[in-house]
Amino acid sequence: MKHLIEEMTHPEFQERAAQDPVILIPLGSQETQGPSNPMGDFMLARLLARRVAEETGALVAPVLPFGFADCFQTVPGSVQLAPDTFRAVLRDMLLSFLNHGLRRLLVFNGHTGNTALIDLVLRDLRNERGVIIPWLNIWPLVPQSVRQAAHGADAPRAFGHGSDPIGSVYEHLLPSLTRRELARPEPLRRSLMGLPTAGLTGLRLDEITLNAPVRIADHCDLVVGGDPSLANAEAGRMFADYIVSATARVVRHLQSLPADCEG
Template sequence: MTPKIRMAELTSEEARQHLTSDAVVLLPMGSLEDQGIHAPMGDYMAADLMALEIAKAARAQGVATFVAPVIPFGGKDYFDSSHGGISISHATLCGILDDMFGCLDRHGIRKLMIVNGHGGNVPAITEVALRWRQKAGLFVPSMYLWQVAYGELPGLIGADKAKASSGHGGDPLTSVGLHFYPDLLRADLVRPAPTGSTVKGLSISGFSSITFDGAKIQVPIEALEATETGAYGCDPTLCSAETGAVLVDRLAAIGAGLVVEHVARGLHD
């Protein structure tokens, strides 16, 4: 097995030799948006590095696993208000995924898994994955990293701490960032998320909702209206590189297990 893991680093001859029907390819994707005033905007960097960790762990168990170039721009949503952020339309993101699936399928590379780091990507992933299952028998799972992480954090750091630290701009991404690229985070800007935001006289209860008479109602608001710091519903001061390390190990184990036990065996109709 070649020591190269990233597809971009393979020569064309190496690609012909190693990207066979037995190979597993991970497709990382994320976004470029406000992750909290203390954190780098490109959460796609964490998704890319997590895909690399999953591939290494799968290779250690004998599965030839490679990482495709990361899609850095996320699907357009309420974070479009992020200064300097770049997002793309649902149609464009679907088109990119469609083309990626098509290119790999043409060459018999059908053992695929998406490693996703942005909630705004989920609708496009769902649409394209279902379409390719229906038309080509492809069955492509998607591991939404931070959704999985929210479920794992209570068991890793305790329920009370996880509840306080978890949220946009906090755990899991801030701790993962402190583990992967601590020099890119600004410790001097870390602070608890603001509270009490309102819009049109109504209390904001999320990035796309308000609360009225005890009920959560969806409304067309933007992230900056919910929080001026990019953090919401959490205390980023509780995040740490130690939490990031154990979380990365756990996510890598889950991802590699899925690759080895299922994706590598060919999840096709």
């Protein structure tokens, strides 16, 4: 059975659409993930969404491979959408289903930088159409218990942008594309406005976190945090299994709702 809408013929999609399916809308980004991981993290969003669909009978829309990623604009090969562009594209994608009466939609977001813009789009659609579209930010879904089980005492050092959980999920799902031999942690001692950077969203003034429009070059070279050399396929399997299982629970709930239920 096909689950990716892009692989279906039109009659095949019409037949499935008549069953009022849950449709996952996967989002990702084209951005640096350190020296050892592919830049196209949207590939993982598509693969994980497909696994959810295979487990639940849901459908998967074509992935949106670009997101709002202003902080990575200094890195060649990164592709960023302007905020208004991202909102317009996501809105149009959702309306393409809503306009045909398909309301059981679930946004499956694989790029945390999209968060605020997704919320705005979905609030606008609720106000305009009376439809509630839920969404998941898939990487923060992985709880501390699973992180600890995957890395043990190394868990505090394993996670960050350019490291885990994406690094290990790449090793699990797309190992032929990684360069783990290049993985190394980076010292984070850079400053902006005379203050040390605190990730990609702020600065530190003693105990105060000062929000600021930090770019990756202000903070580090390629690895924002964590030790990417700790990534491994078994940890990636645990992270992927958890994301798929959690999302499948959400899909089954949406499947259980009556057709006339709001959203």
